[in-house]
Amino acid sequence: MSLILNNDVKSVLTMEIKMKASEDGHREVARSAAVCGRSLTDV
Amino acid sequence: MTLILNNDEVQRVLTMDACLEILEDAYREQAAGRAMNQLRYDTEMPLPEMRNDGRYEFKTMVGVLPKYGVSALRMSSSVVHHPVITGQKRVEKLPAAPGGRWVGLVQLYSTVNGAPLAFMPDGYLQRCRVAASSAIAAKYLARDDASVLGIFGSGWQARGQVEAMACVRRLKKVKVYSPTAENRKKFAAEMAPIVNVEIEPVEQPEDVVKGADIIACATNARETVLHAPWVEPGMHVTDVKRIEIDRLILDRADRIVIHQRLAYETRIGGAGQYGELEEGSWRSEEFEGYPLLEEMVAGKVAGREKRDEITYFWNNAGLGLQFAAVGYVIYKRAKEAGLGREIPTEWLTQEFHT
Numbered sequence: 001m002s003l004i005l006n007n008d009v010k011s012v013l014t015m016e017i018k019m020k021a022s023e024d025g026h027r028e029v030a031r032s033a034a035v036c037g038r039s040l041t042d043v
Numbered sequence: 044m045t046l047i048l049n050n051d052e053v054q055r056v057l058t059m060d061a062c063l064e065i066l067e068d069a070y071r072e073q074a075a076g077r078a079m080n081q082l083r084y085d086t087e088m089p090l091p092e093m094r095n096d097g098r099y100e101f102k103t104m105v106g107v108l109p110k111y112g113v114s115a116l117r118m119s120s121s122v123v124h125h126p127v128i129t130g131q132k133r134v135e136k137l138p139a140a141p142g143g144r145w146v147g148l149v150q151l152y153s154t155v156n157g158a159p160l161a162f163m164p165d166g167y168l169q170r171c172r173v174a175a176s177s178a179i180a181a182k183y184l185a186r187d188d189a190s191v192l193g194i195f196g197s198g199w200q201a202r203g204q205v206e207a208m209a210c211v212r213r214l215k216k217v218k219v220y221s222p223t224a225e226n227r228k229k230f231a232a233e234m235a236p237i238v239n240v241e242i243e244p245v246e247q248p249e250d251v252v253k254g255a256d257i258i259a260c261a262t263n264a265r266e267t268v269l270h271a272p273w274v275e276p277g278m279h280v281t282d283v284k285r286i287e288i289d290r291l292i293l294d295r296a297d298r299i300v301i302h303q304r305l306a307y308e309t310r311i312g313g314a315g316q317y318g319e320l321e322e323g324s325w326r327s328e329e330f331e332g333y334p335l336l337e338e339m340v341a342g343k344v345a346g347r348e349k350r351d352e353i354t355y356f357w358n359n360a361g362l363g364l365q366f367a368a369v370g371y372v373i374y375k376r377a378k379e380a381g382l383g384r385e386i387p388t389e390w391l392t393q394e395f396h397t
Contacts, residue, residue, distance in 0.1 A: 003386075003390055005390060006393050006394065029316050032312065032313050032314055032315070034088070034312065035086055035087075035088050035310065035311075035312025035313075035316070035317065035318040036086075036316050036317055037084050037086045037101070037103070037310075037317070038084070038308070038310070038317045
Protein backbone atom coordinates (compact mmCIF):
# COMPACT_ATOMS: atom_id res chain seq x y z
CA MET A 1 0.00 0.00 0.00
CA SER A 2 1.51 3.33 -0.96
CA LEU A 3 0.52 6.92 -1.59
CA ILE A 4 3.26 8.70 -3.55
CA LEU A 5 3.51 12.50 -3.50
CA ASN A 6 5.29 14.79 -5.97
CA ASN A 7 8.44 15.09 -3.87
CA ASP A 8 8.68 11.30 -3.68
CA VAL A 9 8.29 11.05 -7.46
CA LYS A 10 10.97 13.69 -7.98
CA SER A 11 13.42 11.88 -5.73
CA VAL A 12 13.17 8.52 -7.53
CA LEU A 13 12.34 9.32 -11.16
CA THR A 14 15.30 9.96 -13.45
CA MET A 15 15.17 10.63 -17.19
CA GLU A 16 16.98 7.35 -17.76
CA ILE A 17 14.27 5.41 -15.91
CA LYS A 18 11.53 7.26 -17.80
CA MET A 19 13.10 6.52 -21.20
CA LYS A 20 13.71 2.85 -20.42
CA ALA A 21 10.16 2.29 -19.12
CA SER A 22 8.66 4.18 -22.05
CA GLU A 23 10.71 2.23 -24.60
CA ASP A 24 9.65 -1.04 -23.00
CA GLY A 25 6.01 0.10 -23.04
CA HIS A 26 6.19 0.87 -26.76
CA ARG A 27 7.70 -2.57 -27.40
CA GLU A 28 4.80 -4.20 -25.55
CA VAL A 29 2.24 -2.25 -27.63
CA ALA A 30 4.10 -3.13 -30.84
CA ARG A 31 3.80 -6.83 -30.07
CA SER A 32 0.13 -6.33 -29.09
CA ALA A 33 0.74 -7.31 -25.49
CA ALA A 34 -0.57 -3.96 -24.20
CA VAL A 35 -3.53 -1.74 -25.03
CA CYS A 36 -4.49 1.94 -24.57
CA GLY A 37 -7.88 3.57 -24.04
CA ARG A 38 -8.96 5.92 -26.80
CA SER A 39 -9.91 9.51 -26.11
CA LEU A 40 -13.45 10.25 -27.28
CA THR A 41 -12.04 12.83 -29.65
CA ASP A 42 -10.42 9.93 -31.53
CA VAL A 43 -13.75 8.16 -32.09
CA MET B 44 -9.69 16.62 4.26
CA THR B 45 -10.77 13.91 1.82
CA LEU B 46 -13.12 11.20 3.02
CA ILE B 47 -12.43 7.49 2.51
CA LEU B 48 -15.47 5.20 2.89
CA ASN B 49 -15.96 1.45 2.77
CA ASN B 50 -19.00 -0.49 1.54
CA ASP B 51 -20.42 -0.95 5.04
CA GLU B 52 -20.42 2.80 5.57
CA VAL B 53 -21.94 3.40 2.14
CA GLN B 54 -24.67 0.89 2.90
CA ARG B 55 -25.38 2.48 6.30
CA VAL B 56 -26.12 5.87 4.79
CA LEU B 57 -27.54 5.03 1.35
CA THR B 58 -31.19 4.07 1.27
CA MET B 59 -32.94 3.06 -1.93
CA ASP B 60 -35.55 5.81 -1.56
CA ALA B 61 -32.80 8.45 -1.24
CA CYS B 62 -31.10 6.97 -4.28
CA LEU B 63 -34.32 7.22 -6.29
CA GLU B 64 -34.97 10.80 -5.19
CA ILE B 65 -31.51 12.18 -6.03
CA LEU B 66 -31.33 10.32 -9.33
CA GLU B 67 -34.69 11.60 -10.48
CA ASP B 68 -33.49 15.13 -9.71
CA ALA B 69 -30.20 14.47 -11.52
CA TYR B 70 -32.12 13.35 -14.63
CA ARG B 71 -34.10 16.61 -14.51
CA GLU B 72 -30.83 18.53 -14.30
CA GLN B 73 -29.49 16.66 -17.27
CA ALA B 74 -32.66 17.19 -19.30
CA ALA B 75 -32.23 20.92 -18.64
CA GLY B 76 -28.61 20.84 -19.85
CA ARG B 77 -27.15 21.43 -16.39
CA ALA B 78 -25.25 18.13 -16.08
CA MET B 79 -23.10 16.02 -18.35
CA ASN B 80 -21.30 12.71 -18.82
CA GLN B 81 -18.19 11.31 -20.36
CA LEU B 82 -18.93 8.15 -22.29
CA ARG B 83 -18.15 4.88 -20.55
CA TYR B 84 -15.04 3.21 -21.86
CA ASP B 85 -14.00 -0.43 -21.32
CA THR B 86 -10.45 -1.55 -22.08
CA GLU B 87 -9.93 -5.32 -22.00
CA MET B 88 -6.57 -7.00 -22.43
CA PRO B 89 -6.52 -10.79 -23.03
CA LEU B 90 -4.38 -12.74 -20.58
CA PRO B 91 -3.21 -15.75 -22.63
CA GLU B 92 -1.92 -17.57 -19.55
CA MET B 93 -5.48 -17.79 -18.16
CA ARG B 94 -8.10 -20.37 -19.09
CA ASN B 95 -11.72 -19.51 -20.06
CA ASP B 96 -10.84 -16.41 -22.10
CA GLY B 97 -9.23 -14.62 -19.16
CA ARG B 98 -8.81 -10.85 -19.46
CA TYR B 99 -7.72 -7.79 -17.51
CA GLU B 100 -10.40 -5.06 -17.64
CA PHE B 101 -10.14 -1.34 -16.90
CA LYS B 102 -13.43 0.59 -17.08
CA THR B 103 -14.21 4.26 -16.58
CA MET B 104 -17.28 6.51 -16.40
CA VAL B 105 -17.47 10.24 -15.57
CA GLY B 106 -20.39 12.48 -14.58
CA VAL B 107 -20.63 16.18 -13.66
CA LEU B 108 -23.53 17.58 -11.60
CA PRO B 109 -22.99 21.25 -10.62
CA LYS B 110 -26.30 21.55 -8.72
CA TYR B 111 -24.75 19.41 -6.02
CA GLY B 112 -21.22 20.73 -6.60
CA VAL B 113 -19.79 17.35 -7.59
CA SER B 114 -18.22 15.37 -10.39
CA ALA B 115 -17.46 11.65 -10.21
CA LEU B 116 -15.07 9.21 -11.79
CA ARG B 117 -16.14 5.62 -11.46
CA MET B 118 -13.49 3.09 -12.36
CA SER B 119 -12.95 -0.62 -12.03
CA SER B 120 -9.81 -2.68 -12.41
CA SER B 121 -10.59 -6.37 -12.73
CA VAL B 122 -9.38 -9.79 -13.79
CA VAL B 123 -12.25 -11.63 -15.50
CA HIS B 124 -12.88 -14.93 -17.25
CA HIS B 125 -15.78 -16.44 -19.20
CA PRO B 126 -16.69 -19.97 -18.03
CA VAL B 127 -19.64 -21.93 -19.44
CA ILE B 128 -22.15 -22.62 -16.65
CA THR B 129 -25.25 -24.76 -17.29
CA GLY B 130 -24.73 -24.30 -21.02
CA GLN B 131 -24.40 -20.50 -20.94
CA LYS B 132 -21.21 -18.49 -21.31
CA ARG B 133 -20.88 -16.12 -18.37
CA VAL B 134 -18.57 -13.36 -17.36
CA GLU B 135 -17.06 -13.67 -13.89
CA LYS B 136 -14.91 -11.10 -12.14
CA LEU B 137 -12.29 -12.90 -10.10
CA PRO B 138 -11.39 -11.79 -6.56
CA ALA B 139 -7.79 -11.32 -7.65
CA ALA B 140 -6.86 -8.32 -5.47
CA PRO B 141 -5.02 -8.95 -2.16
CA GLY B 142 -7.25 -10.56 0.42
CA GLY B 143 -9.47 -12.12 -2.29
CA ARG B 144 -11.16 -8.82 -3.14
CA TRP B 145 -12.37 -6.81 -6.15
CA VAL B 146 -11.50 -3.24 -7.22
CA GLY B 147 -14.14 -0.68 -8.17
CA LEU B 148 -13.95 2.92 -6.94
CA VAL B 149 -15.97 6.09 -7.12
CA GLN B 150 -13.87 9.23 -6.80
CA LEU B 151 -15.91 12.32 -5.97
CA TYR B 152 -14.55 15.80 -6.78
CA SER B 153 -15.76 19.34 -6.11
CA THR B 154 -16.97 21.34 -9.12
CA VAL B 155 -16.43 24.47 -6.98
CA ASN B 156 -12.67 24.14 -6.37
CA GLY B 157 -11.69 20.88 -8.09
CA ALA B 158 -10.55 19.20 -4.87
CA PRO B 159 -11.05 15.47 -4.21
CA LEU B 160 -13.95 15.14 -1.76
CA ALA B 161 -14.29 11.40 -1.24
CA PHE B 162 -13.25 7.93 -2.39
CA MET B 163 -15.58 5.01 -1.93
CA PRO B 164 -15.99 1.48 -3.34
CA ASP B 165 -18.61 1.24 -6.09
CA GLY B 166 -20.19 -2.09 -5.08
CA TYR B 167 -23.23 -1.07 -3.10
CA LEU B 168 -23.60 2.20 -4.99
CA GLN B 169 -23.49 0.33 -8.31
CA ARG B 170 -26.26 -2.02 -7.31
CA CYS B 171 -28.42 0.85 -6.09
CA ARG B 172 -27.92 3.17 -9.05
CA VAL B 173 -28.73 0.57 -11.72
CA ALA B 174 -31.81 -0.65 -9.89
CA ALA B 175 -32.92 2.89 -9.03
CA SER B 176 -32.82 3.93 -12.68
CA SER B 177 -34.88 0.87 -13.63
CA ALA B 178 -37.38 1.72 -10.90
CA ILE B 179 -37.61 5.38 -11.94
CA ALA B 180 -38.45 4.18 -15.45
CA ALA B 181 -41.01 1.72 -14.02
CA LYS B 182 -42.60 4.57 -12.05
CA TYR B 183 -43.52 6.21 -15.36
CA LEU B 184 -43.94 3.14 -17.56
CA ALA B 185 -45.48 0.34 -15.47
CA ARG B 186 -49.21 0.19 -14.83
CA ASP B 187 -50.26 2.02 -11.65
CA ASP B 188 -51.67 -1.22 -10.25
CA ALA B 189 -48.62 -3.35 -11.16
CA SER B 190 -48.12 -5.75 -8.24
CA VAL B 191 -46.32 -8.83 -9.57
CA LEU B 192 -42.63 -8.54 -10.36
CA GLY B 193 -40.77 -11.18 -12.37
CA ILE B 194 -36.99 -11.25 -11.96
CA PHE B 195 -34.37 -12.99 -14.06
CA GLY B 196 -31.18 -13.37 -12.04
CA SER B 197 -30.41 -13.92 -8.38
CA GLY B 198 -27.27 -11.87 -7.81
CA TRP B 199 -26.62 -8.39 -6.45
CA GLN B 200 -28.27 -6.62 -9.34
CA ALA B 201 -31.43 -8.70 -9.02
CA ARG B 202 -31.64 -7.98 -5.30
CA GLY B 203 -31.35 -4.27 -5.99
CA GLN B 204 -34.13 -4.48 -8.58
CA VAL B 205 -36.56 -6.01 -6.09
CA GLU B 206 -35.77 -3.37 -3.46
CA ALA B 207 -36.07 -0.50 -5.94
CA MET B 208 -39.28 -1.72 -7.62
CA ALA B 209 -40.84 -2.09 -4.16
CA CYS B 210 -40.26 1.66 -3.71
CA VAL B 211 -42.32 2.64 -6.77
CA ARG B 212 -45.11 0.03 -6.83
CA ARG B 213 -47.03 -1.84 -4.12
CA LEU B 214 -45.73 -5.34 -4.83
CA LYS B 215 -47.71 -8.39 -3.75
CA LYS B 216 -45.54 -11.08 -5.29
CA VAL B 217 -42.10 -11.57 -6.83
CA LYS B 218 -41.15 -14.52 -9.05
CA VAL B 219 -37.48 -15.29 -9.62
CA TYR B 220 -35.61 -17.51 -12.07
CA SER B 221 -31.90 -18.18 -12.36
CA PRO B 222 -30.31 -21.32 -13.81
CA THR B 223 -29.06 -22.69 -10.48
CA ALA B 224 -31.96 -23.83 -8.27
CA GLU B 225 -30.01 -23.28 -5.07
CA ASN B 226 -29.32 -19.64 -6.00
CA ARG B 227 -32.94 -18.77 -6.73
CA LYS B 228 -34.13 -20.43 -3.51
CA LYS B 229 -31.51 -18.53 -1.51
CA PHE B 230 -32.56 -15.31 -3.21
CA ALA B 231 -36.21 -15.89 -2.27
CA ALA B 232 -35.40 -16.74 1.34
CA GLU B 233 -33.14 -13.73 1.80
CA MET B 234 -35.12 -11.08 -0.06
CA ALA B 235 -38.68 -11.86 1.12
CA PRO B 236 -38.16 -10.45 4.64
CA ILE B 237 -36.33 -7.39 3.27
CA VAL B 238 -39.19 -6.26 1.04
CA ASN B 239 -41.93 -8.04 3.00
CA VAL B 240 -43.33 -9.65 -0.16
CA GLU B 241 -43.84 -13.31 -1.11
CA ILE B 242 -41.03 -14.46 -3.41
CA GLU B 243 -41.51 -17.61 -5.48
CA PRO B 244 -38.50 -19.30 -7.12
CA VAL B 245 -39.68 -20.80 -10.43
CA GLU B 246 -38.11 -23.68 -12.37
CA GLN B 247 -38.71 -22.48 -15.92
CA PRO B 248 -37.81 -19.05 -17.29
CA GLU B 249 -41.24 -18.70 -18.94
CA ASP B 250 -42.87 -18.96 -15.53
CA VAL B 251 -41.28 -15.68 -14.45
CA VAL B 252 -43.27 -13.91 -17.14
CA LYS B 253 -46.67 -15.57 -16.72
CA GLY B 254 -48.90 -13.24 -14.72
CA ALA B 255 -46.16 -10.66 -14.10
CA ASP B 256 -46.78 -6.91 -14.46
CA ILE B 257 -43.13 -5.87 -14.39
CA ILE B 258 -40.29 -8.06 -15.68
CA ALA B 259 -36.73 -7.13 -14.79
CA CYS B 260 -33.69 -8.90 -16.19
CA ALA B 261 -30.67 -8.50 -13.93
CA THR B 262 -28.34 -11.34 -14.83
CA ASN B 263 -24.74 -11.96 -15.82
CA ALA B 264 -25.91 -14.12 -18.73
CA ARG B 265 -24.17 -13.95 -22.10
CA GLU B 266 -27.27 -15.31 -23.86
CA THR B 267 -30.92 -14.27 -24.12
CA VAL B 268 -33.00 -14.99 -21.01
CA LEU B 269 -36.28 -13.25 -21.93
CA HIS B 270 -37.82 -14.04 -25.31
CA ALA B 271 -40.02 -11.23 -26.59
CA PRO B 272 -42.98 -13.46 -27.61
CA TRP B 273 -43.46 -14.35 -23.93
CA VAL B 274 -44.28 -10.72 -23.11
CA GLU B 275 -47.99 -9.91 -22.88
CA PRO B 276 -50.01 -6.67 -23.26
CA GLY B 277 -49.87 -4.42 -20.19
CA MET B 278 -46.44 -5.62 -19.09
CA HIS B 279 -43.43 -3.44 -18.47
CA VAL B 280 -40.00 -4.94 -19.11
CA THR B 281 -36.47 -3.81 -18.40
CA ASP B 282 -32.94 -5.16 -18.54
CA VAL B 283 -29.43 -4.35 -17.39
CA LYS B 284 -27.46 -5.67 -20.34
CA ARG B 285 -27.90 -6.08 -24.04
CA ILE B 286 -28.04 -9.81 -24.37
CA GLU B 287 -30.81 -10.45 -21.85
CA ILE B 288 -33.84 -9.68 -24.03
CA ASP B 289 -34.05 -10.64 -27.68
CA ARG B 290 -34.28 -7.71 -30.07
CA LEU B 291 -37.81 -8.66 -31.17
CA ILE B 292 -38.84 -6.67 -28.09
CA LEU B 293 -38.17 -3.53 -30.12
CA ASP B 294 -41.02 -4.51 -32.49
CA ARG B 295 -43.22 -5.94 -29.77
CA ALA B 296 -43.08 -2.99 -27.35
CA ASP B 297 -45.50 -0.08 -27.87
CA ARG B 298 -43.39 2.39 -25.91
CA ILE B 299 -39.62 2.27 -25.53
CA VAL B 300 -37.47 4.58 -23.44
CA ILE B 301 -33.68 4.37 -23.35
CA HIS B 302 -31.12 5.45 -20.76
CA GLN B 303 -28.46 7.01 -22.94
CA ARG B 304 -27.91 8.00 -26.54
CA LEU B 305 -24.36 6.99 -27.48
CA ALA B 306 -22.95 3.48 -27.68
CA TYR B 307 -19.93 3.03 -25.46
CA GLU B 308 -16.90 1.13 -26.61
CA THR B 309 -15.49 -2.11 -25.29
CA ARG B 310 -12.13 -2.59 -26.93
CA ILE B 311 -10.17 -5.82 -26.76
CA GLY B 312 -6.39 -5.62 -26.83
CA GLY B 313 -4.23 -7.83 -29.02
CA ALA B 314 -4.20 -5.71 -32.18
CA GLY B 315 -2.95 -2.15 -32.51
CA GLN B 316 -2.52 0.54 -29.88
CA TYR B 317 -6.22 0.71 -29.00
CA GLY B 318 -7.22 -2.90 -29.59
CA GLU B 319 -10.34 -3.78 -31.57
CA LEU B 320 -14.01 -3.10 -30.95
CA GLU B 321 -15.63 -6.08 -29.22
CA GLU B 322 -17.75 -8.13 -31.59
CA GLY B 323 -21.46 -7.42 -31.19
CA SER B 324 -20.96 -4.01 -29.52
CA TRP B 325 -23.77 -1.47 -29.65
CA ARG B 326 -23.83 1.10 -32.43
CA SER B 327 -25.23 4.54 -31.61
CA GLU B 328 -27.53 4.32 -34.69
CA GLU B 329 -29.46 1.60 -32.85
CA PHE B 330 -30.59 4.16 -30.28
CA GLU B 331 -31.81 6.79 -32.74
CA GLY B 332 -35.40 7.91 -32.37
CA TYR B 333 -36.03 6.60 -28.86
CA PRO B 334 -36.75 9.06 -26.03
CA LEU B 335 -34.46 9.22 -23.02
CA LEU B 336 -35.38 8.46 -19.42
CA GLU B 337 -34.39 12.01 -18.45
CA GLU B 338 -36.82 13.41 -21.04
CA MET B 339 -39.64 11.33 -19.55
CA VAL B 340 -38.74 12.36 -15.99
CA ALA B 341 -38.67 16.03 -17.06
CA GLY B 342 -42.11 15.68 -18.66
CA LYS B 343 -40.83 16.23 -22.20
CA VAL B 344 -42.16 12.84 -23.34
CA ALA B 345 -45.05 10.78 -22.03
CA GLY B 346 -44.86 7.65 -19.93
CA ARG B 347 -47.46 4.89 -20.16
CA GLU B 348 -50.74 6.12 -21.65
CA LYS B 349 -52.75 2.92 -22.13
CA ARG B 350 -53.37 -0.04 -19.87
CA ASP B 351 -52.55 -2.68 -22.47
CA GLU B 352 -49.34 -1.12 -23.75
CA ILE B 353 -46.15 -3.15 -23.62
CA THR B 354 -43.50 -0.78 -22.32
CA TYR B 355 -39.75 -1.33 -22.34
CA PHE B 356 -37.05 0.57 -20.49
CA TRP B 357 -33.95 -0.22 -22.46
CA ASN B 358 -31.22 0.32 -19.88
CA ASN B 359 -28.69 0.37 -22.68
CA ALA B 360 -25.78 1.65 -20.56
CA GLY B 361 -25.12 3.50 -17.37
CA LEU B 362 -24.24 7.17 -16.96
CA GLY B 363 -21.45 8.72 -14.93
CA LEU B 364 -24.11 11.13 -13.70
CA GLN B 365 -25.56 8.35 -11.56
CA PHE B 366 -22.30 8.08 -9.62
CA ALA B 367 -22.06 11.84 -9.14
CA ALA B 368 -25.64 12.05 -7.84
CA VAL B 369 -25.63 9.01 -5.59
CA GLY B 370 -22.02 9.65 -4.56
CA TYR B 371 -23.08 13.11 -3.35
CA VAL B 372 -25.84 11.66 -1.14
CA ILE B 373 -23.40 9.17 0.37
CA TYR B 374 -20.73 11.82 0.96
CA LYS B 375 -23.15 14.27 2.57
CA ARG B 376 -24.76 11.69 4.84
CA ALA B 377 -21.44 10.09 5.82
CA LYS B 378 -20.03 13.51 6.78
CA GLU B 379 -23.12 14.24 8.86
CA ALA B 380 -22.85 10.86 10.59
CA GLY B 381 -19.10 11.19 11.17
CA LEU B 382 -18.40 7.98 9.21
CA GLY B 383 -15.23 7.05 7.34
CA ARG B 384 -11.59 8.05 7.59
CA GLU B 385 -10.20 11.38 6.48
CA ILE B 386 -6.84 11.94 4.81
CA PRO B 387 -5.24 15.33 4.12
CA THR B 388 -6.48 16.68 0.78
CA GLU B 389 -2.94 17.99 0.30
CA TRP B 390 -1.83 14.41 -0.27
CA LEU B 391 -4.00 14.36 -3.39
CA THR B 392 -3.34 17.85 -4.74
CA GLN B 393 -0.10 19.41 -6.01
CA GLU B 394 1.82 22.67 -6.10
CA PHE B 395 1.88 23.06 -9.91
CA HIS B 396 -0.51 22.18 -12.72
CA THR B 397 -0.04 19.78 -15.62
